[in-house]
Structures are given as C-alpha cells and as structure tokens.
Amino acid sequence: MDKFYVQSGSFRCVVQADDSRKAALWAVHQVMGQILPIDGDEPTASESADGNEASKPVAVLGGRVKVSRRGYDRDDAGEMPTMDVVADWNQMVTTLDRLQRMMYRAA
Template identity: 50%
Template sequence: MAKYFVQSGTLRTTVQAESSRKAALWAVHQAMLQVLPVDDSDGQSAESKTESAATRGIRVMDQIVRVSELGFDRDDAPALSTMEVVQQWNEMFATLARLQQMLHDGATAA
C-alpha cells in the first residue's frame, strides 16, 4: 500500500491506502468520527467528544480534498470534491450498517 498525504481545510493526515480515493475516504471517516456516533466501541460519549474538540479543535474540511504521495501543500496534488467523497463514504457506511443488521437478524433468527 502507498502512503498518501491528505488535506482539506484544517484536516491534514497521512494514510496508507490502496488508492488516493481510498485515502480520501479514510480522511473523511476520520473527520466524521469527530461528530457522529459511527462506532460506539470507542467508548466516547458526546460529552467526551465535545471536550476533545474543545481541547484539540475540530478538523474542518473545505470544498476539495487534496491527496498526494509526495507531501502536504503540493500544487500538483490531485483535487477531489469533498462532497463526492462524503457521498461515497455515506453510501459505504450505509451498506455496512445494512450488512451489520442482516448479520444481527440472522443471528437472532437462528
């Protein structure tokens, strides 16, 4: 897997992924984890997320996501529409939720 430097707004992260699109999806996921209860296994309450945001600050994305294998702040980094990446993340997350529900329903029916 390649190493990607992903940035959008105040979000800057380094991700290992199979493609630049997958790196952008992971960055969106990281941004969404700040505010949405997408995974209760982390044990963070809404209050602890609020406190963490106040301490570290919220990573806010802008209209584009830049993904580069060469580093941050590169003018030659490909730009992706943040809304397109968020839409793809949402579709992926909804599919995972449906699969989880199907597994749960199958386990309770057995």
C-alpha cells in the same frame, strides 16, 4: 499500499491506502468520526474520557480534498470535491449498517 498525504480545510493526515480515492475516504471517515458515533468505542471530539467537552478543536473539511504521494501543499496533488467523497463515504457506511442489521437478524 502506498502512503498518501491528505488534506482538506483544517484536516491533514498521512494514510496508507491502495489509491488516492481510498485515502480520501479514510480521511473523511476520520473527520466524520469526530461528530458521528460510528463504532461506539471511542468518545467523539466533543467529549473527553470523563464526558466533559474537550478543548481539542474539531477538524473541518474544505470544499476539496487534496491527495499527494509527495507531501502537503503540493501543486501536483490530486484534488476531488469533498462532497463527492462524503457521498461515497455515506454510501459505504449505509451499506455496512445494512449488512450488520442483516447479520443480527440471521443470528
């Protein structure tokens, strides 16, 4: 797996992934996990461990996701519309939820 520098809006992270699209999907997953209960194991960014609002700011995505193997703010970074990546992420999460419900019904 390669290392990718992913940035969009106020969000930046370094991700190991098979390709730039998967790196962008993981970044969107991280940002969406701040506001949506994805796995239920960790508090969201708006909650601290004791249930009170945290002072940590929530990362916000911009209109495009930039992905580079060489670092942040690179002119040669690949770019993709954030909404395209969010749509792919939504389809992935919906499919996983559907599979999970099918497994519970079969058990």
